[in-house]
Amino acid sequence: MSGGDRLSAHRFTPAYALASAVVLLAAGIAVSAYQDRLFRAQQVSEVTVQGQILASSVTAALVFGDAKAVQEHVSALKINPEIEAAGVYDGTTLVASFARGGKQPLPRSLTDRSTLVMSGRTEIVVPVMQGATRLGTVCIRAIDTPLAHRLTRHLAIMLLAIMAALLVAFMGTTQRTLRAVNRETELRALALAETNQLLQNEMEERSKAEDALRQSQKMEAVGQLSGGLAHDFNNLLAIIDGNLHLLRQTGADDQPAMQSYLDAAGEAVDRAGSVVRRLLAFSRRQPLSPRRVDINQLITDMKDLFLHSAGERVRIEWNLNATWTTHCDLNQLENVILNLAINARDAMPEGGTIAIETNDVTLNDRTRGGDVAPGDYVEIRVRDSGTGMTEEVRKRAIDPFFTTKPQGRGTGLGLSMAFSFIRQSNGYLNIETAPGQGTTIVILLPRHLGSELRGIA
Amino acid sequence: MGRLFRPVTFALLLVALPAYAGDRSLEYAVKAAFLYKFASFVDWPPGSFETESSPFVLCVVGADPFGGRIRSAANGQTVGSHPIILRQLAKEEPRSNCHAMFVSGSDGKSASEALNSVRGTPTLTVTDSALGPTAGIIHFVIADDRVTFDIDNAAAARNHLVISSKLLALARRVNTARPAAVP
Numbered sequence: 246m247s248g249g250d251r252l253s254a255h256r257f258t259p260a261y262a263l264a265s266a267v268v269l270l271a272a273g274i275a276v277s278a279y280q281d282r283l284f285r286a287q288q289v290s291e292v293t294v295q296g297q298i299l300a301s302s303v304t305a306a307l308v309f310g311d312a313k314a315v316q317e318h319v320s321a322l323k324i325n326p327e328i329e330a331a332g333v334y335d336g337t338t339l340v341a342s343f344a345r346g347g348k349q350p351l352p353r354s355l356t357d358r359s360t361l362v363m364s365g366r367t368e369i370v371v372p373v374m375q376g377a378t379r380l381g382t383v384c385i386r387a388i389d390t391p392l393a394h395r396l397t398r399h400l401a402i403m404l405l406a407i408m409a410a411l412l413v414a415f416m417g418t419t420q421r422t423l424r425a426v427n428r429e430t431e432l433r434a435l436a437l438a439e440t441n442q443l444l445q446n447e448m449e450e451r452s453k454a455e456d457a458l459r460q461s462q463k464m465e466a467v468g469q470l471s472g473g474l475a476h477d478f479n480n481l482l483a484i485i486d487g488n489l490h491l492l493r494q495t496g497a498d499d500q501p502a503m504q505s506y507l508d509a510a511g512e513a514v515d516r517a518g519s520v521v522r523r524l525l526a527f528s529r530r531q532p533l534s535p536r537r538v539d540i541n542q543l544i545t546d547m548k549d550l551f552l553h554s555a556g557e558r559v560r561i562e563w564n565l566n567a568t569w570t571t572h573c574d575l576n577q578l579e580n581v582i583l584n585l586a587i588n589a590r591d592a593m594p595e596g597g598t599i600a601i602e603t604n605d606v607t608l609n610d611r612t613r614g615g616d617v618a619p620g621d622y623v624e625i626r627v628r629d630s631g632t633g634m635t636e637e638v639r640k641r642a643i644d645p646f647f648t649t650k651p652q653g654r655g656t657g658l659g660l661s662m663a664f665s666f667i668r669q670s671n672g673y674l675n676i677e678t679a680p681g682q683g684t685t686i687v688i689l690l691p692r693h694l695g696s697e698l699r700g701i702a
Numbered sequence: 703m704g705r706l707f708r709p710v711t712f713a714l715l716l717v718a719l720p721a722y723a724g725d726r727s728l729e730y731a732v733k734a735a736f737l738y739k740f741a742s743f744v745d746w747p748p749g750s751f752e753t754e755s756s757p758f759v760l761c762v763v764g765a766d767p768f769g770g771r772i773r774s775a776a777n778g779q780t781v782g783s784h785p786i787i788l789r790q791l792a793k794e795e796p797r798s799n800c801h802a803m804f805v806s807g808s809d810g811k812s813a814s815e816a817l818n819s820v821r822g823t824p825t826l827t828v829t830d831s832a833l834g835p836t837a838g839i840i841h842f843v844i845a846d847d848r849v850t851f852d853i854d855n856a857a858a859a860r861n862h863l864v865i866s867s868k869l870l871a872l873a874r875r876v877n878t879a880r881p882a883a884v885p
Contacts, residue, residue: 301868302868302871304868305743305866305868305869305871305872306868306871306872308739308742308743309736309739309872311872314871314872375742376742376782
């Protein structure tokens with residue numbers, strides 16, 4: 246059943262039931278009225294016949310003026326309960342009559358025929374004839390059956406009609422109830438569907454959570470692996486560095502060639518050290534030395550570095566609005582921001598704009614998104630006008646060793662390390678991007694309210 | 703009605719006004735009126751009247767106790783379509799063709815003779831108990847100070863007359879038994 250059908254059926258069925266009941270009742274009343282009329286007509290005809298018989302019987306008595314005989318004839322009609330009053334007129338004078346107890350007697354004189362025919366009564370007037378001579382008149386008034394009696398006579402039909410009407414009404418009501426039940430069932434089905442949807446959403450979230458867990462386990466494994474490797478590697482680098490120092494002290498760098506070899510080796514050791522530090526930072530084994538940081542100051546101090554890194558084709562906009570401070574490892578944060586700037590530059594090979602922005606943000610339950618805890622944060626936004634990322638790339642962007650840069654240009658550790666560090670500092674890192682729309686990296690670091698001395702001037 | 707009100711009612715049927723009794727002139731005025739009215743409730747056998755408009759002959763045999771009241775009562779009256787003719791007879795005459803005959807006969811013998819003379823002919827005989835005990839088919843009597851009558855239906859049958867049950871119903875007494883042999 247469609248919604249419209251249901252609606253219209255719901256609206257009209259009780260009306261139909263009511264109409265049917267009314268029609269049935271009306272039909273019952275009509276049939277009863279018809280039967281009543283029929284009965285009255287029959288009554289009239291019966292009484293007329295009796296009047297004719299009486300008229301014929303009293304002829305001789307009237308002729309011979311035998312009032313007693315006339316009275317006997319008239320009184321004989323008492324036996325018929327249908328007759329309320331009867332009388333015989335000799336000419337216009339009442340000679341014999343009877344009327345049942347309490348009933349109006351017939352008029353003593355028949356001066357006006359119309360006085361005999363009263364409304365609501367069945368009265369018949371039959372002439373008493375002898376041959377062509379009219380001797381007198383017979384009047385009979387049939388009993389006026391009380392309405393209650395007449396109704397009793399039609400009780401069966403009325404009862405049937407009423408029962409039918411009740412049945413129809415009952416059916417209407419039942420149908421209505423049924424509809425209400427159906428509607429309720431439907432509502433329940435809807436609620437069930439909703440619950441099902443919720444369940445499905447939960448399952449999806451759970452699946453996401455499982456994915457996240459797997460991801461974090463993966464990161465953990467990679468972190469442990471790389472952390473272990475980095476430590477060992479760091480020790481080896483220390484040995485190499487130490488030996489290089491010993492070589493210099495032994496004067497092995499007197500020869501210019503030797504000097505350049507040693508320098509190259511030293512540089513490689515430094516770079517290796519840098520990689521090792523990154524690895525350690527990623528694996529969170531790097532000991533952090535958090536302190537109070539004024540982000541604006543930090544970024545201002547890095548301006549030259551940014552300009553050098555960005556190159557000539559990239560313009561940098563500054564919007565440093567933050568007034569709050571945060572609490573984290575200064576050097577690591579510096580590294581992170583520089584990394585983000587370099588990524589931004591690399592996303593714009595044809596040049597463009599990098600916008601670096603800081604803000605104070607307060608997140609409550611309504612404004613916070615995803616898994617971010619409500620509270621006060623210092624926000625750092627690094628936006629580029631570059632190529633942007635597909636959703637696929639965005640999802641993997643913080644995976645360690647994932648990179649879109651050509652072989653040898655990136656380690657795939659930049660964003661991963663940044664993410665790692667920010668989480669370690671109780672902050673959040675989010676990527677807002679779409680292909681062709683540029684990319685914005687949003688970092689939220691908790692506001693610091695402590696009174697620790699500023700780490701940098 | 704008919705089955706409720708049997709014509710063989712032996713109850714007294716009384717004529718309307720008690721004042722009639724005791725006053726002989728009134729009494730005979732009533733009887734005179736009755737005399738021609740009886741004819742309306744009696745059927746004569748076919749052939750009793752030559753035509754539809756043949757007169758109905760009402761005879762008074764013997765002394766006329768009515769003193770002209772019959773004439774005035776019957777004047778202009780008809781029995782069915784037959785005009786009434788009144789005929790005064792000193793005594794019964796054969797072939798007088800009376801349809802109805804009031805027999806006064808101051809002595810019973812002449813009355814009986816008159817009745818016997820029309821026995822078996824379609825003649826309605828009427829007698830008066832005040833004038834003697836000899837009874838014809840209809841016999842006027844006074845009962846309870848009212849003029850009423852007895853009917854000898856057997857005698858009527860002998861005379862081939864059929865008396866209406868309506869009239870029988872009004873009679874004080876109706877004799878339906880076969881009469882004993884009339885002397």
